[in-house]
Amino acid sequence: xxxxTQSPGTLALSPGERATLSCRASQSVNSNYLAWYRQKPGQxxxxxxxxxxxxxxxIPDRFSGSGSGTDFTLTISRLEPEDFAVFYCQxxxxxxxxxxxxxxxKVEIK
Amino acid sequence: xxxxxxxxxxxxxxxxxxxxxxxxxGFTVNTNYMTWVRQAPGQGLEWVSMIxxxxxxxxxxxxxxxFSLSRDKSTNALxxxxxxLRPDDTGVYFCARVVVRLRDLTFSLDDWGRGTLVTVSS
Numbered sequence: 001x002x003x004x005t006q007s008p009g010t011l012a013l014s015p016g017e018r019a020t021l022s023c024r025a026s027q028s029v030n031s032n033y034l035a036w037y038r039q040k041p042g043q044x045x046x047x048x049x050x051x052x053x054x055x056x057x058x059i060p061d062r063f064s065g066s067g068s069g070t071d072f073t074l075t076i077s078r079l080e081p082e083d084f085a086v087f088y089c090q091x092x093x094x095x096x097x098x099x100x101x102x103x104x105x106k107v108e109i110k
Numbered sequence: 111x112x113x114x115x116x117x118x119x120x121x122x123x124x125x126x127x128x129x130x131x132x133x134x135x136g137f138t139v140n141t142n143y144m145t146w147v148r149q150a151p152g153q154g155l156e157w158v159s160m161i162x163x164x165x166x167x168x169x170x171x172x173x174x175x176x177f178s179l180s181r182d183k184s185t186n187a188l189x190x191x192x193x194x195l196r197p198d199d200t201g202v203y204f205c206a207r208v209v210v211r212l213r214d215l216t217f218s219l220d221d222w223g224r225g226t227l228v229t230v231s232s
Contacts, residue, residue, distance in 0.1 A: 035218040037155075044204055044225055045147075045155065050218035051211075088155055092217040097168045099145065099157035099219075 002026055004089055004102035012110040019076040021105045023089035028069045033092040036065055036074045039104075040085045048087075049074060076107075084109050112136040112221045114205050119226030126195050126230075132188040132205030132223060139181050143208035144188050145219065146179070148228075150201040159190060160208070173199075195230045202227050 003026040013019055023034070031052035037045035047056040049065035052072055062077045076083055089102040118130040132144070146158040159179045160168045167179045178191040188205055202225040209220040 032214060032216045037219070039155075044222035045219070046222070047218055047220050050209075050220075051214065051216040054216070056218070056220065086154075090155075090219070097160060097162070097166075098170065099147070099160065101147075101155040101157065104154045 002029060002091060002093055002100060004091055004100055006087075006089060006102035006105050008105060009103070010106045010108060012108050013079055014110045015081060016078050019074075019079055019083070019107055021074040021076075021087055021107075023067075023072040023074070023102050025070045025072075025091065029091055030094075031068045031072070033094075034067075034072055035090045036063075037088045037090060038083070038085050039088065040082065045088060079107070083107060112207060114207065114221060114223035116203060116205055116223045116226040119203065119228045121229045121231065122195055123232050124196055124230055127191070127193045128195065128228060130190040130192065130203055130205075130226060130228070132190075134186050134188065134207070137207065139186050139188055140183050143210055144181070145206050145208055146188075146190050146203055147206060147219070148199075148201040148203045149225075150198070153201070156201075158203070161188070192228070195228075197230050200228060200230045 005024045007022045034052045036049040039045040053065045064075045066073050086104045086106045088104050091100050113135045115133045145160040176194045180189050204225045205223045206219040207221040
């Protein structure tokens, strides 16, 4: 079973700063199946990045994704107020078909 | 525009049953991959079940044998029948549309409903 580990658990930063979030898989995965989501309090998650590095429709360019194999990164170049939220990475596993989520990284105001 | 609206949540005693629905608009449920994801209070996201466009269904080990996923072509809706409910099934249940981009075989949950709260407690 593939496990996604996100780090850090909490990231305390100020608006305008750069955020770097990590997602590590327990074994090498297909980067086409790796996505990132942002979840604001009381809301549903929203897709930010799919295929490890492709921005979803309507997502501003301050969000970027990178990585391959076991190590993936979500970078937010300049934090906006709406980015103080929880971010999840997610993987589609093909055999048997299933989804798995990382434990999340909370970005909070410093 | 794509819209997903979940319903059917509520307070239920352990061992009871609930049926969640997810009404879709802006696309056809039967020709898409769909999934349910849940979130226990204060916790992270947990995958529950998925249905492929061809009708094959898949379940997390934690719900296998207790939950059943189906879709209704006439109402363009997805349903999750939940039996033998346990306190650890408590949480907000989200339905989501899965987009599979055939050109490069990418896979992501592009559209989400707001969720419906299920509370399993005596």
